[in-house]
Amino acid sequence: MSTFLTEEPTQVTDVAASTRLSSLDTLESEAIHIIREVVAEFEKPALLFSGGKDSVVMLHLATKAFWPGKVPFPVLHVDTGHNFPEVIDFRDRTVERLGLKLVVGSVQEFIDRGELAERADGTRNPLQTVPLLDAIQSNKFDAVFGGGRRDEDKARAKERILSLRDEFGQWDPRNQRPELWNLYNGRHTVGQHVRAFPISNWTELDVWRYIERENIELPGLYYAHDREVFARDGMWRAVGEVSQPRPDEEVITKTVRYRTVGDMSCTGAVESSAATVRDVVIEVAASTITERGATRADDRISEAAMEDRKKDGYF
Amino acid sequence: MSTEIDTARAAALLDEAPLAHASLFRFATAGSVDDGKSTLVGRLLHDSKAILADQLDAVARTSADRGFGGSAGGIDLALLTDGLRAEREQGITIDVAYRYFATDRRSFILADCPGHVQYTKNTVTGASTADAVVVLIDARKGVLEQTRRHLSVLQLLRVAHVIVAVNKIDLVDFSESVFREIEADVQKVGRELGLGSDGITDLLVVPVSALDGDNVVERSERTPWYTGPALLEVLETLPAADELESHLESFRFPVQLVIRPQGALAPDAVAAGLDTEAYRDYRAYAGQITEGSVKVGDKVSVLTPGQDPRTTTVIGIDFAGAELLEAAAPQSVAIRLADEFDVARGDTIAAAGTVRESSADLYAALCWLSPKPLREGAKVLVKHGARTVQALVRSVSGKLDLATFNLEGASSLELNDIGHAQLRLAAPLPLENYLHHRRTGAFLVIDPLDGNTLAAGLVKDHPGDHEDERYSI
Numbered sequence: 001m002s003t004f005l006t007e008e009p010t011q012v013t014d015v016a017a018s019t020r021l022s023s024l025d026t027l028e029s030e031a032i033h034i035i036r037e038v039v040a041e042f043e044k045p046a047l048l049f050s051g052g053k054d055s056v057v058m059l060h061l062a063t064k065a066f067w068p069g070k071v072p073f074p075v076l077h078v079d080t081g082h083n084f085p086e087v088i089d090f091r092d093r094t095v096e097r098l099g100l101k102l103v104v105g106s107v108q109e110f111i112d113r114g115e116l117a118e119r120a121d122g123t124r125n126p127l128q129t130v131p132l133l134d135a136i137q138s139n140k141f142d143a144v145f146g147g148g149r150r151d152e153d154k155a156r157a158k159e160r161i162l163s164l165r166d167e168f169g170q171w172d173p174r175n176q177r178p179e180l181w182n183l184y185n186g187r188h189t190v191g192q193h194v195r196a197f198p199i200s201n202w203t204e205l206d207v208w209r210y211i212e213r214e215n216i217e218l219p220g221l222y223y224a225h226d227r228e229v230f231a232r233d234g235m236w237r238a239v240g241e242v243s244q245p246r247p248d249e250e251v252i253t254k255t256v257r258y259r260t261v262g263d264m265s266c267t268g269a270v271e272s273s274a275a276t277v278r279d280v281v282i283e284v285a286a287s288t289i290t291e292r293g294a295t296r297a298d299d300r301i302s303e304a305a306m307e308d309r310k311k312d313g314y315f
Numbered sequence: 316m317s318t319e320i321d322t323a324r325a326a327a328l329l330d331e332a333p334l335a336h337a338s339l340f341r342f343a344t345a346g347s348v349d350d351g352k353s354t355l356v357g358r359l360l361h362d363s364k365a366i367l368a369d370q371l372d373a374v375a376r377t378s379a380d381r382g383f384g385g386s387a388g389g390i391d392l393a394l395l396t397d398g399l400r401a402e403r404e405q406g407i408t409i410d411v412a413y414r415y416f417a418t419d420r421r422s423f424i425l426a427d428c429p430g431h432v433q434y435t436k437n438t439v440t441g442a443s444t445a446d447a448v449v450v451l452i453d454a455r456k457g458v459l460e461q462t463r464r465h466l467s468v469l470q471l472l473r474v475a476h477v478i479v480a481v482n483k484i485d486l487v488d489f490s491e492s493v494f495r496e497i498e499a500d501v502q503k504v505g506r507e508l509g510l511g512s513d514g515i516t517d518l519l520v521v522p523v524s525a526l527d528g529d530n531v532v533e534r535s536e537r538t539p540w541y542t543g544p545a546l547l548e549v550l551e552t553l554p555a556a557d558e559l560e561s562h563l564e565s566f567r568f569p570v571q572l573v574i575r576p577q578g579a580l581a582p583d584a585v586a587a588g589l590d591t592e593a594y595r596d597y598r599a600y601a602g603q604i605t606e607g608s609v610k611v612g613d614k615v616s617v618l619t620p621g622q623d624p625r626t627t628t629v630i631g632i633d634f635a636g637a638e639l640l641e642a643a644a645p646q647s648v649a650i651r652l653a654d655e656f657d658v659a660r661g662d663t664i665a666a667a668g669t670v671r672e673s674s675a676d677l678y679a680a681l682c683w684l685s686p687k688p689l690r691e692g693a694k695v696l697v698k699h700g701a702r703t704v705q706a707l708v709r710s711v712s713g714k715l716d717l718a719t720f721n722l723e724g725a726s727s728l729e730l731n732d733i734g735h736a737q738l739r740l741a742a743p744l745p746l747e748n749y750l751h752h753r754r755t756g757a758f759l760v761i762d763p764l765d766g767n768t769l770a771a772g773l774v775k776d777h778p779g780d781h782e783d784e785r786y787s788i
Contacts, residue, residue: 020558021646023339023422029647033603036571036647040660040701064635065601065647068584068594069576099582150413157412176410177768178436178684180443181757182603183698187766201424203415 024210031058031198032065033182034161035145038196039065039072041186042143045196046103046136049075050083051091051219052261054147057207058199060216062145063098074101076144078132080124081108082242082263090219103139105131122242123266133169136193143186143194151203161200167191208284212277224257224275235268337417340555343426343441345434345469346451347461351482355451355525356414356427359547362532363416411441420551434461435717435731438468439682439771443757446555447476449546454487454522458500464717466501470508470516471680471715471733471773473753475556477510478519478549484538485524491540494522507720515750521546556753557644565669566607566615567755569700570600570662574649584636599633599649600658602701605754607666608643609650614667617658620702620743626667628653661702663745663755673743677706678778680715680749681760682733682771689728689736689760695769696761697740700754703761705741712737728770735775749773 021029038045047062049055062071077091095102107127110116116127136144150157160176162184177185186194199207211218229236229252230245236256237243243264245251256269257280274280346352414425426441428434442448450465452458462479469477479501487493498520505511511518521530522538523546529535530545544552575598580591609615609629616624631651632639642648650664663670677697683689693708714725714734728734749756760770 020338020555021643023337023417026339026645029603029645032647033571036601037701040572063581063583066574066581067633067635067649068580068589068597069574070579070581097583097586151415154412157414158410173410178411178440178771180440180759180768180771181754182444182605183700183757183759185698185759185761185766185768187696187761189766201413201415203417203422205417206422 024206024213027199027202027206028061028064028210030182030201031061034184034196034198035062035065037184038143038145038162038186038194038198041184042194044139044141045073045143045145046076046139046141047071047073047145048147049077049091049094049102050261051077051087051094052147053207053211053218053222054149054199056094056216056218057202057210058145058147059094059098060214061198071098071100073145074103074139076103076105076132076135076139076141078105078128078135079107080128080263080265081106081111082124082265084219084221084238084240084261084264086221087219087261090217103135105135107131110134123263125263125266129169136169141193142188143196145196145198147199148195148197149202149204149207150200156200159197159200161197162186163195163197164188165193165195169193171195205281205284208277208281212281219261221258221261221269223277223280224255224272226253227256227269228252229254229256229269233268236271237268238264240264337419337421338555338558339424340421340447340550340553341424341426341445342447342449342550343411343428343438343445344449344451345428345438345441345465346482347453347459350451350453351525352427352451355449355480355482355523355531356425358525358528358531359425360414360416362528363418363547411437418547418551423550434464435468435682435733436684438465439472439684442469442472442474443771445474447478447550447553448474449478449480451480451482452497452501454481454483454493454497457497458504460718462501463504463720466504466508466510467715467717467720468682468733470510471682473515473750475515475559476517476519476553477505478521478546480521480523480525480546482523482525484522484529485527489522489529489537491538494538494541519543519549521549566609566613566664566666567605567752568600568602568609568650568664569605569755570658570660570664571602571701572600572660573658574599574601587636589636598655599631599651600662600664601647601649602664603647604642604644606644606752608641609666610641611639615652615664616667616670617652617656618663618665618670618673618745619658620661620673620745624670625654625656627656661700663700670745670747673745674777675740675743676777677738677740677744677746677758677772678775679736679738679758680733680773680775681728681736682773683728683730683769684771685762685767685769686730687762687769688730689734689769691726694763695738696763697738697744697758697772698761699744699746699758702742702744704744705763706738706760709737709739711735746774748776 047058049059066072075095107124110131111118116130148156158173160179163171165171188194228239230249232249236254239251254271255273257272257274258269260267272283274283344352344356412427414427416423426445428437428441448469452462481494481497501520505518510516522541523530525531529537532545532547534545578591578595580589580594585591611629611632613629614626615629616626618624629650630653632642633649691708691710695706696703697706711726711728712735713722714732716723725734747755756774758772759768760772762769
């Protein structure tokens with residue numbers, strides 16, 4: 001053992017060469033390899049951080065990749081102005097704890113300046129693309145880490161781990177570079193940037209098992225709690241400043257949790273009594289509904305909704 | 316038909332923790348357009364309960380609209396693997412799609428490679444990361460030229476396990492003689508290629524009906540003459556390529572970056588009680604082990620291209636606050652060395668005395684993946700490990716006829732061609748024969764103009780060095 005470290009190691013693990021790594025260990029190592037490659041090959045990366053579980057896992061992986069050094073890039077959040085207050089609070093505490101720089105792109109500011117128009121349905125998720133691309137361009141980010149996973153939907157299933165975006169932030173699914181072995185080609189010209197998805201190969205269950213294994217803190221609304229909700233579009237919607245029931249929609253208190261924590265105006269809660277991470281892991285393992293289908297109204301618009309948004313430069 | 320995974324079973328699975336120890340296995344599928352590949356993939360996902368309900372609802376609606384029959388509750392399983400709208404409109408698959416499912420024993424990543432267009436590009440891409448590839452054959456058609464091409468590519472890429480699924484066995488009345496004939500043909504092609512008999516790869520043949528599920532997840536009573544395992548059992552029990560290689564290969568560790576905080580430690584590490592002073596001179600080399608394993612105390616060589624190898628000792632293997640005694644591929648770790656060498660990104664740390672000198676002369680097989688053809692005299696970029704160098708294509712020495720396995724004269728390579736070429740590099744690289752080193756023997760050829768990936772490259776021995784016969788196709 002090393003005599004270099006004066007303190008006791010936090011943990012000593014004996015991994016026999018012939019011992020199989022678990023699938024989580026393999027996925028973790030793959031993600032860390034990708035994060036390190038992007039940091040080594042790009043001038044100015046940033047990590048999309050919303051406080052949602054996938055971005056929290058991404059940030060956790062980044063801290064492990066560069067330990068004991070700091071995470072060597074800022075985090076970027078596109079704030080719709082309709083975010084859950086407790087998620088914004090979690091975001092700010094996390095940034096503070098890790099000593100990170102936070103860059104915020106604000107949908108509200110674009111609306112106030114007249115550069116974006118509020119949609120008839122009040123949903124602001126699709127409006128995030130413009131502030132996102134603006135933040136990428138004005139900060140000259142050439143690589144942006146996202147927590148996107150290929151199991152989320154059919155469009156993501158075909159996206160590369162390093163995904164090239166043109167000057168307009170567009171994704172061209174028919175002209176993607178083949179991705180071979182563990183060699184990632186991130187070459188790009190001025191104005192282009194690359195979206196990097198290190199947890200592409202994780203499933204929702206992998207993410208939750210990893211959160212459990214690593215004891216990762218999440219915003220509280222991922223766990224069961226009592227909340228005033230009303231039914232709309234087959235989902236339970238929270239009552240809040242930007243999410244008000246119509247006169248015919250009855251408000252009731254239910255024990256719910258969220259599977260994704262996007263915009264309050266379009267993210268639905270699911271009825272659940274899963275109050276701990278273990279409960280959630282079991283619930284997810286037993287689940288029969290993919291997370292976007294269950295709780296994102298904007299993805300229900302059409303089967304090709306995500307494909308269209310990605311082509312336009314969405315996450 | 317139910318897609319419910321019962322909560323009690325889920326809880327039992329998690330509590331008895333087979334899931335916590337289940338390993339990851341990557342496989343790809345390859346086949347011609349009508350071999351029923353999408354149906355097979357749909358069947359694997361469906362029968363292993365990996366399909367989630369909302370996807371299934373959409374597929375059921377579409378199947379009903381199209382008046383689909385079949386035995387999966389009237390569901391066209393092929394629709395489950397359709398991806399983009401452009402593909403649904405044209406009824407084709409454009410690109411490699413990745414699917415995920417898990418059984419009690421393993422988590423799977425499936426690269427679903429379309430077979431009809433750009434089969435070489437897609438097969439090479441899917442196979443480059445695969446532990447196994449499933450090749451589909453239509454039982455009514457047997458081994459076709461396309462099958463020979465697929466097997467040839469898989470042999471070249473040194474895929475550890477090749478499984479030939481003889482599909483639509485129901486359409487030949489579950490005939491043993493039809494299966495045995497195809498099986499013999501497959502084994503004959505395998506012998507011609509050295510596939511399955513070279514000690515590196517193996518070749519298995521399984522009769523299946525993707526449409527009805529025979530021998531896909533469960534062994535079928537309708538093929539009593541087949542005593543082998545069902546396809547999923549095969550996939551659950553084969554060793555992953557890294558497991559095979561941790562015994563076969565020597566330690567290789569391309570350095571991705573140097574971790575040297577110089578006192579500027581992560582605030583959360585400090586908050587957790589890390590002593591800033593003790594880490595003031597901390598220097599570790601971060602990377603992912605590509606082959607073999609390493610222990611604290613091992614002698615290693617540091618390879619900096621253009622310099623003589625330097626030998627030192629591993630004094631620490633760190634991973635995010637944990638000190639490991641030992642690590643193996645494919646773990647990402649940070650390694651500390653006894654001597655304060657100048658080690659940088661692009662250098663390789665390897666088991667001492669197991670590597671040859673870096674070279675600026677590159678002999679390779681190239682799988683050409685771009686519509687822009689390769690011409691002799693072209694200037695390209697070569698990305699190998701963590702290094703990218705300029706290169707000149709000195710000569711193209713031949714093109715592989717994948718159906719006959721003969722090397723034909725050629726002076727250029729077109730999309731989906733596989734050929735041999737000689738390149739001169741602007742700086743030496745620690746090149747190793749792909750046959751023995753799947754990671755350090757692989758490289759990308761990149762277009763310096765637009766940055767696109769032009770080819771997948773497999774390093775060959777220099778002519779004059781001992782040339783391995785199995786690799787000389």
